[in-house]
Amino acid sequence: MHDLVLTPVRVPPLTKELTGSWIRRATARYGLPAQDLLRGILAGRGRVQVTGTPSTGLELFLNTPARAELTRFTGLPLDRLTGLLPSLAATHERLVDDEIARAAWYVPRQAWVAACPPCTGRACQPGRPVLVYPEAAGHVCQRHQRWLLAHAENPASIPLRTLPEVLGAHRRHLVLVRAHPWGADAVVLAAAVVWSWQVQGWQSEAIWQDRVRRVAAVMRCSPTAVMPHALLPYPETIAVARLLVDHRWQQRLREAAAGDGLRSAAGLFLQEAGRRINRPWLTDWLTARTRVSCKDVVAGDPLHQWLQRITAATGITSDGLWTVSQTAARPIEYSDRASFLTQSRPRAVYDEAKEASLTGGWEPVPSPRPGPASSP
Ligand SMILES: [Zn+2]
Incomplete structure (x- = not known):
C-alpha cells in the first residue's frame, strides 16, 4: 500500500512537461504535499537537500545523484525521462553536482504554457493545468484552435x-x-x-x-x-x-x-x-x-x-x-x-x-536548447 501511494509513474508525465508540474500533479492526486513525495523519492540511499518549495518556483531541477534516484524509483531510464521532462536533461547551474541528492524549485529557464485542457484529458484538473514547454512551435493547439498562454492555475488561451x-x-x-x-x-x-x-x-x-x-x-x-x-x-x-x-x-x-x-x-x-x-x-x-x-x-x-x-x-x-x-x-x-x-x-x-495572461508563454527569441547536431 505504501509503495502504491509513493509511485508517481501511476500519474505519468506528459511529453515536454515541467518536472515541477508532474510532481505536483502526482502528489495532488494522493493528497500529499509535493515536498514529501520529493524527499521520499530522493532520500532512497542517503542524504537529500531540497531548496525552495513548489510555491517559490514552478520548475523542479535535480542534480545527477537526484536524477539517478528518480530513475531508480520510477523504473524508467534517464533518456526516457528526459524525453518527457526536458528540465532533467542537465543540472541547473545553481545546483551543485556532488555525491548527495539535491533538488531545487526555481523559475523555468525556458518559456512554458498551460497545455490545452481537452488534449490533456484527465491529467488537467481544476486549478491545476499541465504545464509544458512549447519549444519551437508547441504554442498552438490546431485541433482546438487555441494559442496557449502561461498561467499556472488556469489553462488560459487565445481562441x-x-x-x-x-x-x-x-x-x-x-x-x-x-x-x-x-x-x-x-x-x-x-x-x-x-x-x-x-x-x-x-x-x-x-x-x-x-x-x-x-x-x-x-x-x-x-x-x-x-x-x-x-x-x-x-x-x-x-x-x-x-x-x-x-x-x-x-x-x-x-x-x-x-x-x-x-x-x-x-x-x-x-x-x-x-x-x-x-x-x-x-x-x-x-x-x-x-x-x-x-x-x-x-x-x-x-x-x-x-x-x-x-x-x-x-x-x-x-x-x-x-x-x-x-x-x-x-x-x-x-x-x-x-x-x-x-x-x-x-x-x-x-x-x-x-x-489577461498575455505577458508570458511562447516568444520567438533564442532559446537555450542545444543545436540539432548536438545531444543533451
Ligand atoms: Zn487541444
Whole structure:
C-alpha cells in the first residue's frame, strides 16, 4: 500500500512537461504535499537537500545523484525521462553536482504554457493545468484552435476561431521546423526582421490594426494591451522565415548581390516578402524610411546583417547564418515592446496584459536548447 501511494509513474508525465508540474500533479492526486513525495523519492540511499518549495518556483531541477534516484524509483531510464521532462536533461547551474541528492524549485529557464485542457484529458484538473514547454512551435493547439498562454492555475488561451491567418501560419511554422534543421532559428531572425519594420511605424497599417481589434475582442482587453503580443506579427514572421530558409531564394539573392550589390538583393527580398504578406508597398515604404534613417539603423538592421552573411564570398552554412544581434532582436520584455509600439504607459500596458495572461508563454527569441547536431 505504501509503495502504491509513493509511485508517481501511476500519474505519468506528459511529453515536454515541467518536472515541477508532474510532481505536483502526482502528489495532488494522493493528497500529499509535493515536498514529501520529493524527499521520499530522493532520500532512497542517503542524504537529500531540497531548496525552495513548489510555491517559490514552478520548475523542479535535480542534480545527477537526484536524477539517478528518480530513475531508480520510477523504473524508467534517464533518456526516457528526459524525453518527457526536458528540465532533467542537465543540472541547473545553481545546483551543485556532488555525491548527495539535491533538488531545487526555481523559475523555468525556458518559456512554458498551460497545455490545452481537452488534449490533456484527465491529467488537467481544476486549478491545476499541465504545464509544458512549447519549444519551437508547441504554442498552438490546431485541433482546438487555441494559442496557449502561461498561467499556472488556469489553462488560459487565445481562441483562434476569428484568427484563421494565425492558424494557417502555425501550420506552415510546424512544416518549417520539421523540414529545416535551423527552422526555429530562422523564425527568431524573421521575428527580428518584422520587429525592425514594426518599430518604424508599421503598427498603424490596416491589416495589423484589424488583427489587433480581433485579438482585443476575444481577450476582452484594450487594443494597446494586445499590441506587443507575439501573436500580432506572427503570420508575417512565419512568411518571412519561410523566405529566409528557401535555398532557391538564397541563390537568387547571391546572384543579385554579385551583379548589382547588396542593396539590389535587399530590394529583391523585400519585394517578395511584401508580396507574400500582402503588403505590396513594403519595398517603397522601407526605402523611404531608410533614406531618412541614420546609418546606424541600417547597420543594425537584421535583414541587412543576414544578407551580408548569405552573400559573403566564403559562404556560411552553419548556425552563424541565423545569429541575431542583441540590438536587433525583438525585446523579450512585454513592457519594452509596449514602449515602442504604443503611446500608453508601458507599465499600464504590462499590468493589463498580465491580467489577461498575455505577458508570458511562447516568444520567438533564442532559446537555450542545444543545436540539432548536438545531444543533451
Ligand atoms: Zn487541444
